[in-house]
Amino acid sequence: MKIDIHTHTRKCKSGDAPTREITPEDFCAVLTSTDVGIIAITNHNVFDLTQFERIEQLIAGDLQVWPGVELDVVDNDGSRGHLLIIVSPKLAKQFSTELLKLAANATPDEFTATIEEVLLAFDKLNPLYVAHYKKVPMVSESVLEMLESKTKNKNQVLKEVTNAISAGIYISHGHASIYGTDIHDWRKYKELSTGLPDLRLPVDSFEHFCLLLRKDPTTITTVLDRKTSEKIVLKPFPDDSALTITIYNDINVVFGPKGTGKSCLLKAIARHYSENGIDARVYESASDRLDELFDVKGRDLAINLNDYGINYCTNEIESLRNAVEVDVTSLSKYLNFFESKRTNKNAKRIKIKDIAPEEEGSRKRSFSETSAANQKVAEFLEFLYGSASVKNELSAEELSSVAQTLSNLLARLGRRKWEEFLGWKETVMLNSVIKIFRSEVARKTGMPELPTTTGFREYAINRIGIEMNSAEIIKGIDTEIPQQRDDVGSLGTSKGRLEYCTAFHFQNGSVSDSTLYSLSKVKKTPQKDFANYVRRIRNSTYSPELFQLIADLNEIEDVESIKTIQELLLFRRYFSLGGVSYSPSSGEASMVMLQKELGTERDVYILDEPERSLGNEYISDVIVPMIKDRARAGKIVFISTHDANIAVRTLPYNSIYRCHGGNGYSTYIGNPFTSDLVCLNDVDDRLDWRDISMKTLEGGKEAFGERGNIYGRS
Amino acid sequence: MSEEISMDVLKAVVLALDDKYIMEIRFGDFIASIPLSEDKPNEVKAAFNKLIVRLKGGPFQIELDDCGEDLFSQVSKEYLVQLNREIKEVYGEMKSNGLLNV
Numbered sequence: 001m002k003i004d005i006h007t008h009t010r011k012c013k014s015g016d017a018p019t020r021e022i023t024p025e026d027f028c029a030v031l032t033s034t035d036v037g038i039i040a041i042t043n044h045n046v047f048d049l050t051q052f053e054r055i056e057q058l059i060a061g062d063l064q065v066w067p068g069v070e071l072d073v074v075d076n077d078g079s080r081g082h083l084l085i086i087v088s089p090k091l092a093k094q095f096s097t098e099l100l101k102l103a104a105n106a107t108p109d110e111f112t113a114t115i116e117e118v119l120l121a122f123d124k125l126n127p128l129y130v131a132h133y134k135k136v137p138m139v140s141e142s143v144l145e146m147l148e149s150k151t152k153n154k155n156q157v158l159k160e161v162t163n164a165i166s167a168g169i170y171i172s173h174g175h176a177s178i179y180g181t182d183i184h185d186w187r188k189y190k191e192l193s194t195g196l197p198d199l200r201l202p203v204d205s206f207e208h209f210c211l212l213l214r215k216d217p218t219t220i221t222t223v224l225d226r227k228t229s230e231k232i233v234l235k236p237f238p239d240d241s242a243l244t245i246t247i248y249n250d251i252n253v254v255f256g257p258k259g260t261g262k263s264c265l266l267k268a269i270a271r272h273y274s275e276n277g278i279d280a281r282v283y284e285s286a287s288d289r290l291d292e293l294f295d296v297k298g299r300d301l302a303i304n305l306n307d308y309g310i311n312y313c314t315n316e317i318e319s320l321r322n323a324v325e326v327d328v329t330s331l332s333k334y335l336n337f338f339e340s341k342r343t344n345k346n347a348k349r350i351k352i353k354d355i356a357p358e359e360e361g362s363r364k365r366s367f368s369e370t371s372a373a374n375q376k377v378a379e380f381l382e383f384l385y386g387s388a389s390v391k392n393e394l395s396a397e398e399l400s401s402v403a404q405t406l407s408n409l410l411a412r413l414g415r416r417k418w419e420e421f422l423g424w425k426e427t428v429m430l431n432s433v434i435k436i437f438r439s440e441v442a443r444k445t446g447m448p449e450l451p452t453t454t455g456f457r458e459y460a461i462n463r464i465g466i467e468m469n470s471a472e473i474i475k476g477i478d479t480e481i482p483q484q485r486d487d488v489g490s491l492g493t494s495k496g497r498l499e500y501c502t503a504f505h506f507q508n509g510s511v512s513d514s515t516l517y518s519l520s521k522v523k524k525t526p527q528k529d530f531a532n533y534v535r536r537i538r539n540s541t542y543s544p545e546l547f548q549l550i551a552d553l554n555e556i557e558d559v560e561s562i563k564t565i566q567e568l569l570l571f572r573r574y575f576s577l578g579g580v581s582y583s584p585s586s587g588e589a590s591m592v593m594l595q596k597e598l599g600t601e602r603d604v605y606i607l608d609e610p611e612r613s614l615g616n617e618y619i620s621d622v623i624v625p626m627i628k629d630r631a632r633a634g635k636i637v638f639i640s641t642h643d644a645n646i647a648v649r650t651l652p653y654n655s656i657y658r659c660h661g662g663n664g665y666s667t668y669i670g671n672p673f674t675s676d677l678v679c680l681n682d683v684d685d686r687l688d689w690r691d692i693s694m695k696t697l698e699g700g701k702e703a704f705g706e707r708g709n710i711y712g713r714s
Numbered sequence: 715m716s717e718e719i720s721m722d723v724l725k726a727v728v729l730a731l732d733d734k735y736i737m738e739i740r741f742g743d744f745i746a747s748i749p750l751s752e753d754k755p756n757e758v759k760a761a762f763n764k765l766i767v768r769l770k771g772g773p774f775q776i777e778l779d780d781c782g783e784d785l786f787s788q789v790s791k792e793y794l795v796q797l798n799r800e801i802k803e804v805y806g807e808m809k810s811n812g813l814l815n816v
Binding site: 327328330331332334335338339356357358359360361362365450451452453454455456457459460461463464467468542543544 | 748749750751752753755756758759760762763764765766767769785788789792793795796797799800801802803804806807808810811813
C-alpha cells in the first residue's frame with residue numbers, strides 16, 4: 001500500500017495548472033486504479049469541505065482520504081515557505097472552520113500566515129505538519145525550528161523532499177522525511193503513483209499513523225503481531241546452547257560481522273523446518289552449478305507426447321517390426337480343380353461352382369459403425385440424466401423432450417445394429433458352410449476343391465496395415481514440437497530477460513545437428529537409421545523389397561530399445577537472451593539462480609548472502625522487490641546479509657544481529673520500526689538498529705547515508 | 715449406388731505364349747500379369763501390388779475379354795469372380811482407413 005501526503009484537487013492560485021482540478025468522481029476513479037491506500041488533499045490555502053465530503057461518500061472506505069491544506073507560511077524576513085497541514089478525517093469540519101477563520105476572506109493568492117498563527121489555529125487538532133525541505137518554496141530553518149519547538153506533537157513534524165533518494169539520505173541523517181506527488185496533472189497520476197512510498201506496516205487511520213511516527217513500541221508490536229509469528233528454539237552452535245527467537249511470516253534478516261555464526265544460524269533454521277516436515281534449505285550462491293540446477297543435460301527431462309497430440313506409435317512399431325508376408329493362393333489349385341472336374345463324372349452333378357462366397361468385410365464394417373453410434377448415444381443419454389449442470393439448464397419438460405428424441409434414436413440404432421449383426425454373421429456362416437461343403441465334396445469325390453479366395457484380400461490387408469503403421473510413425477516423427485521457453489529472470493534493465501529454452505526434435509532421418517542429444521538411451525545413429533528405414537518401408541509398401549527392408553530394420557543396433565517414437569527424440573536445452581543462444585557470466589548465473597530460488601513456491605526461504613556476485617542496482621531493482629513480494633505473500637524469508645540494500649530497504653519485521661564482544665558471542669533481536677535491537681540474554685542491553693545497521697552493513701555511517709541506491713532510484 | 719455406376723472396368727485377356735498361359739489385366743500404361751499355367755507367387759504378388767496401387771485411385775472391376783470354354787478361360791473366369799469380390803472388399807477397407815488418393 002502506498003501513501004501520498006501531497007495532492008491538489010483544485011486550481012486555487014492563479015499559477016496553478018488547470019490540470020490540477022479534478023471532480024470527486026474522477027478522483028475516486030483514478031485512485032482506485034492505483035496502489036495508493038492513503039491520500040491527503042492539500043490544496044493551496046484552501047480546504048473544500050463540500051468536495052472532501054463528496055469524495056468520502058464516493059470512496060466509501062475503500063481507501064483513507066485525509067483532509068489538509070498547503071499553506072504559505074512567512075518568516076520574519078517576509079520569505080514564504082510551504083507547509084502542509086494534515087488532520088484526521090474526523091476533524092474535517094473543525095479544520096475547515098479554523099482555516100476559514102485564519103484566511104479571513106483573503107484569496108488563495110493573497111493568503112499568508114506566520115507559524116504562530118498556524119500553531120494557534122491548528123495545533124489543537126493534533127495535525128501532521130509536512131514542511132517543504134530542500135524543496136521550493138522551502139520553509140526556512142527558523143520557522144521549522146519554531147514549529148518543532150512549539151508544537152505539542154514534535155514527532156508529527158515531517159520534512160517533505162522531492163523523491164525517494166533524498167528521503168533516504170535525510171532519514172539516514174536523522175530527519176523524518178517523506179514525499180508526495182504534488183500532482184500537477186491528474187492524467188499522469190497513475191504513472192507517478194508507482195514511485196510513492198510504500199507503507200511497510202499496515203496503517204488503520206490517521207491517528208494510528210501518528211502513533212507509528214512516535215515509534216511507540218506498543219503500537220509497533222501490535223502491528224507486527226498481526227503477522228503470524230512463532231517462537232523457535234535452535235541449537236545452531238557447537239556449544240549446544242539454545243537460542244529462542246521469534247520469527248515472522250515476513251522478512252527476517254540476520255546480519256552482523258563475518259565469523260559470528262550467521263550461516264550456522266541459517267542451517268539450524270533449515271533443520272528446524274525440515275524436522276517439522278516443511279521443505280526448507282539454505283540457498284547459497286554457486287554460479288558454477290547453473291547448468292546442473294537447470295538440468296541442461298536433461299537427466300530429468302521428460303515429455304508427454306500426448307500433450308502435443310502425438311501418437312507414441314507403440315502398436316505401430318511393434319506391428320511393423322513383426323510384419324510377415326502373406327501368401328497368395330496357388331494358381332495350380334484352380335487348374336487342378338477344373339482339370340479334375342472335366343474328368344470326373346460326378347463333378348457335373350455337383351453344383352458347387354454355383355455357390356460363390358460373399359463379401360464379409362463391408363457387412364462387418366457396417367455393424368461396427370452402427371454399434372459404435374449406438375454406444376455413444378447410450379453414453380450421452382446416461383450423461384444427460386446424471387449431469388447436474390444439464391438439469392440446472394433445462395426444465396424438466398425440455399430434458400424429457402431431448403431424452404425422448406435420444407431414446408427413440410437409441411432404439412432405432414439398436415434394431416439396425418441387430419439386423420447388421422445378423423447379416424454379417426449370416427455371411428460368415430454361409431462362407432464357412434461353402435468352404436466346408438467344398439472340402440467335404442472334394443474329400444468324398446476325390447476331386448480337388450475350388451479355392452474360396454485368390455489370397456488378394458489377405459495380401460492387400462497385410463500391406464495396407466504396413467502402409468498405415470509406417471505412415472503413422474512418419475507422421476509422428478515429422479511433427480514439430482513447439483519450443484518451450486521459460487522465463488528465467490532479469491539480467492538487469494539494460495540486458496533484458498534471460499530465457500531457458502528446451503527444444504525437442506524427432507530424428508526424422510534428416511537431422512544432423514551435433515548440439516542435439518538423444519533423450520533416450522538409444523544412440524543417435526540407430527535413431528537415424530530407424531527413421532530412414534521406416535520412411536523407405538512406407539515408400540515401398542507395394543514393392544517386392546518390402547520385407548527385405550523390414551528385415552533390415554530389425555537388424556539396426558538396439559532396435560529392441562525403440563518401442564515408441566519417444567526413443568527417436570532429440571533435445572537441446574540452452575539459455576537465450578533476445579532470442580539468441582547466450583552463456584550467462586558467473587555474475588549473471590548468480591542472478592538467475594537467486595531468481596529461480598525466489599520464484600520457486602516454498603513456505604520458507606533461507607538465503608545465505610544472496611548479494612554475493614551481484615551489483616547494487618540489480619539487488620535494488622530485482623532482488624529486493626522479489627523478497628518483498630514473497631513476504632507480502634505471507635512466506636517466511638530468512639536472509640543473512642552484509643548488504644544494506646537488503647537489510648534496510650526491505651524493512652524487515654525481524655532483524656537478528658550477531659556479534660562478538662568481550663563477553664563472547666551475542667544475539668540481538670529487533671526491527672527498524674522501533675529502531676531497537678534487544679539482547680536475547682539481557683533485555684536491558686539494547687543497541688540502536690539504525691546505528692548498528694549503518695556500522696555493520698557495507699561500510700560506515702557516512703557511506704550508508706549518501707548512497708542513493710539504498711533507498712531506490714528516482 | 716452412384717459408386718457402382720461410376721466404377722471403372724479393367725479388361726483382362728488370357729494369352730498363350732508357347733505352352734505358357736497368362737492373364738493380363740490392363741489399365742493405363744500398366745499391365746498386371748498373372749501366370750495361369752505355372753505357380754509363380756512372386757509374379758502374382760507383383761500383379762496384386764499394381765492392383766492395390768490402382769485401387770487407391772478408385773474402385774474397379776475386371777472383365778475377361780474373349781472368354782472361351784478352354785481350361786485356362788474357365789480358371790480365369792472363376793479367378794476373376796473371386797478377385798473382383800475381394801477387390802471390392804479391399805476398396806472398402808482402404809476407404810474406411812483413409813488410404814484413397816482422392
